Amino acid sequence: DIVVTQSPDSLAVSLGERATINCKSSQSVLYNSNNKNYLAWYQQKPGQPPKLLIYWASTRESGVPDRFSGSGSGTDFTLTISRLQAEDVAVYYCQQYYSTPFTFGGGTKVGIK
Amino acid sequence: QVQLVQSGAEVKKPGASVKVSCKASGYSLVAYYIHWVRQAPGQGLEWMGWINPNSGITTYAQKFQGRVTMTRDTSIDTAYMELSRLASDDTAMYYCARSDPADCGGDCYEDLWGQGTLVTVSS
Numbered sequence: 001d002i003v004v005t006q007s008p009d010s011l012a013v014s015l016g017e018r019a020t021i022n023c024k025s026s027q028s029v030l031y032n033s034n035n036k037n038y039l040a041w042y043q044q045k046p047g048q049p050p051k052l053l054i055y056w057a058s059t060r061e062s063g064v065p066d067r068f069s070g071s072g073s074g075t076d077f078t079l080t081i082s083r084l085q086a087e088d089v090a091v092y093y094c095q096q097y098y099s100t101p102f103t104f105g106g107g108t109k110v111g112i113k
Numbered sequence: 114q115v116q117l118v119q120s121g122a123e124v125k126k127p128g129a130s131v132k133v134s135c136k137a138s139g140y141s142l143v144a145y146y147i148h149w150v151r152q153a154p155g156q157g158l159e160w161m162g163w164i165n166p167n168s169g170i171t172t173y174a175q176k177f178q179g180r181v182t183m184t185r186d187t188s189i190d191t192a193y194m195e196l197s198r199l200a201s202d203d204t205a206m207y208y209c210a211r212s213d214p215a216d217c218g219g220d221c222y223e224d225l226w227g228q229g230t231l232v233t234v235s236s
Contacts, residue, residue: 040222042158049208049226050150050158061224093158097220101174102148102160 002026002096006105012113019081021108023094028074031098038098041070041079044107045090053092054079086112115139117209117227124233130197133230135209142190143167145211146219149183149194152229153205163212163219166192172219199234206231 003026013019029038037057042050052061054070057077067082081088089112094105120134135147149161162173164183171183177196185192192209207230210223 038217038220049210049229050223051226052222052224055222055224095158095160095222097217097222099220100160100162100172101176102220104158104160107157 001101002029002099002103004094004096004103004105006092006094006108008108009106010109010111012111013081013084014113015086016083017113019084019088019110021079021092021094021110023072023077023079023105025075025077025096025098029096029098030074037073037077038096039070039072039077040095040097041068042093042095043088043090044093050093081110084110084112115225117211117225119207119209119227119230122231122233124235125199127200127234127236129199129234130195131199131232132193132195133207133209133232135192135194135227137190137192137211142185142192143187145225146214146221147183147185147192148210148212148223149181150208150210150223151205152208153202156205159205161194164192165214165219196232199232201234204232204234 005024007022039057041054044050058070069080071078091107091109093107116138118136143166146163148163164171166185182195210226212221
């Protein structure tokens with residue numbers, strides 16, 4: 001199974017400042033035949049199901065604010081919230097869908113400093 | 114409104130089975146794969162498997178092989194996940210979620226999630 005590791009476990013950022021979350025997979029999730037990274041990011045607020053933010057490592061889902069961006073390739077990925085808003089307080093998960101079982105990182109809890 | 118609507122909370126005894134439903138609303142069930150993901154209280158997300166509602170073909174995580182069965186009834190746009198031989202560590206919120214086969218087949222991200230069904234296993 002591909003192990004997905006997120007860091008940090010939690011972080012607190014001032015409103016309007018940048019938040020950066022890292023995600024590392026134990027093997028590459030880049031599929032050479034189509035040059036796509038099989039990596040997604042989700043946001044989960046308390047009492048709610050996860051919500052898709054980013055897929056193919058850097059494609060923003062429709063309706064997601066452009067302050068959310070994804071980057072990286074191969075085994076190392078980053079989710080950046082450029083200007084943190086109060087409504088961004090949540091737990092963020094990365095997921096690899098390169099091979100089954102699809103696996104998630106342990107989550108990063110983002111709060112306000 | 115496009116959504117996935119899941120059945121209500123369940124309380125089961127150890128050794129029993131549970132069957133959770135997931136109804137597609139606002140779109141045809143057969144147009145998208147359905148995945149099942151669970152989340153133990155205060156914990157992270159765990160992918161269980163998917164079903165192609167069009168063909169009925171399934172893929173399960175090895176961890177759940179022999180204990181999970183994913184089915185569908187296309188006449189009522191509903192998918193099901195049945196988990197047998199329940200134990201206390203199966204206590205979790207169970208989510209269904211869909212993925213678009215046109216984008217990446219079954220090996221895909223989930224773009225729409227149900228509200229979740231809490232399954233509690235307790236003697």
